[in-house]
Amino acid sequence: MTPDIIISHARPEDSVHVADMSNALHVELDYDNPPHTTESIHEMMFGPRALIKSLIAWDGRRAVGQAIFQPFYNPDYSKIGLWMTELYVVPDMRSEKVGNKLMKALGKYALDHGYISMWWSVLHRNEAACRFYERLGARNSGALQYEIDGDELKNLGQ
Numbered sequence: 001m002t003p004d005i006i007i008s009h010a011r012p013e014d015s016v017h018v019a020d021m022s023n024a025l026h027v028e029l030d031y032d033n034p035p036h037t038t039e040s041i042h043e044m045m046f047g048p049r050a051l052i053k054s055l056i057a058w059d060g061r062r063a064v065g066q067a068i069f070q071p072f073y074n075p076d077y078s079k080i081g082l083w084m085t086e087l088y089v090v091p092d093m094r095s096e097k098v099g100n101k102l103m104k105a106l107g108k109y110a111l112d113h114g115y116i117s118m119w120w121s122v123l124h125r126n127e128a129a130c131r132f133y134e135r136l137g138a139r140n141s142g143a144l145q146y147e148i149d150g151d152e153l154k155n156l157g158q
Contacts, residue, residue, distance in 0.1 A: 003059045005098055007105040010054035010066075015042035017063035018054050025088040029123065052085065055105050057098045065089035065098040067106045074117050082110045084120035087129075103136055121145045 010018055019041040023034035044052050057065035067087050074081035084106060089098045110118050119141075122129045130140075148156060 003093075003096060005064070005096070005101050006058045007055055007101055008058065010045060010056050012042060012046050014054070014056055014063070015039075015045065017056060018045070018066060018068070021063065021066050021088045021090070022068070022086060024090070025086060029126075055102055055109070057089070057093075057102055059093065059096075059098075064093040064096075065102055067102045069106060069109075071115070072119070074119070077116045079116040080114070081117040081119055082106070082113075082115040084118060087120070099132060100136070 016038045019036040019038050022036040022041070026034040026036075044050065045054060052068050052070045054069075055067045056063050065088060067084055069082050069084045071080050072083040087099060087102060089102070107118065120133075122133065124130075
């Protein structure tokens with residue numbers, strides 16, 4: 001039986017759930033030392049320099065998924081877009097359409113707030129996620145995402 005999933009905006013007291021699910025995603029993708037704490041997530045969502053928002057999927061009182069997002073400048077339209085930084089569903093709920101419900105709620109949020117587009121990245125090796133997004137109607141933009149951090153960032157900035 002498909003559970004009744006409720007999607008809500010994260011509240012300050014939900015920071016622990018957001019951190020736990022973000023860390024679970026990092027572990028699942030084989031990253032060492034997941035970086036998230038309740039405090040770091042709370043600061044990023046509700047602190048003086050808040051940057052991100054989160055929609056949380058609930059099965060009763062249990063947080064079973066989330067979408068983390070933030071605005072970005074879309075140069076293709078010279079308008080604001082929505083950048084989804086994470087989509088995560090707990091493994092035992094992945095057959096229950098939780099990801100689909102989160103994406104629909106995020107799409108509604110984007111439209112309601114005047115965003116022109118939604119963008120996100122996905123690891124090439126995450127074939128299940130690629131298929132999921134394509135079933136929603138998303139397309140691979142052909143863009144590559146690059147990252148620089150650590151010593152390379154220090155060298156670049158000096």
